[in-house]
Amino acid sequence: MTERCVLLDIGGVLEITPPTGWGARWERRLGLPFGELNRRLADVWAAGSVGAITEGQVGRRIAERLGLDDAALAAFLGDLWEQYLGTANEELIDHVRGLRGRCRLGILSNSFVGAREREERAYAFGSLVDEIVYSHEAGLLKPDPAVFALACDRLGTRPADCLFVDDHGPHVAAARAAGLHAVHFTGNAGTISAIGEFLK
Numbered sequence: 001m002t003e004r005c006v007l008l009d010i011g012g013v014l015e016i017t018p019p020t021g022w023g024a025r026w027e028r029r030l031g032l033p034f035g036e037l038n039r040r041l042a043d044v045w046a047a048g049s050v051g052a053i054t055e056g057q058v059g060r061r062i063a064e065r066l067g068l069d070d071a072a073l074a075a076f077l078g079d080l081w082e083q084y085l086g087t088a089n090e091e092l093i094d095h096v097r098g099l100r101g102r103c104r105l106g107i108l109s110n111s112f113v114g115a116r117e118r119e120e121r122a123y124a125f126g127s128l129v130d131e132i133v134y135s136h137e138a139g140l141l142k143p144d145p146a147v148f149a150l151a152c153d154r155l156g157t158r159p160a161d162c163l164f165v166d167d168h169g170p171h172v173a174a175a176r177a178a179g180l181h182a183v184h185f186t187g188n189a190g191t192i193s194a195i196g197e198f199l200k
Helices: 022-030 036-049 055-066 070-085 090-097 115-123 145-155 169-177 188-198
Strands: 005-008 104-109 131-134 162-166 181-184
Touching: 005 145, 022 036, 022 070, 036 055, 055 070, 070 115, 090 188, 104 145, 115 131, 131 145, 145 162, 145 169, 162 169, 162 188, 169 181, 181 188
Parallel strands: 005 104, 005 162, 104 131, 162 181
Antiparallel strands: none
């Protein structure tokens, strides 16, 4: 029997990431219609989420497509990462830290190139869990069943011995279809209770 595992998402779970409205502010600043920013940058966002583009290429393409100089690009990227990183969900992070020694711990996150370095500086997730699987490093995105299999393999556990926590319903459903136990995160109390039940 393999060791049990608790596997967690980052954004909306370990990080509290309410919308800041940064994109709409930039559209107003640049005189763009609503939604135009994401239309112009959709392929950049998609490539960055699976590591098909470097951070330098991200910056150059954003600058070219939005007509930003170096100072404006730095401000734009600062606003992007401010929302991306959010703030720490301290209660849940403290609970997860207390699980060390009871189970294997992992993170599975749909991410963007540059996320590991920034999240490590901000939250030291590398010392919180045993393994982190970022989509931009793995080249795989949730809800692809292959990314759940990869996370379990790296943690040395079977899907049936792993509990996955995510705030996005389709990812929860995909985890269950891949053979994992899964909890739809809607708040700390319910998630902490579910983890306790799983580890009994």
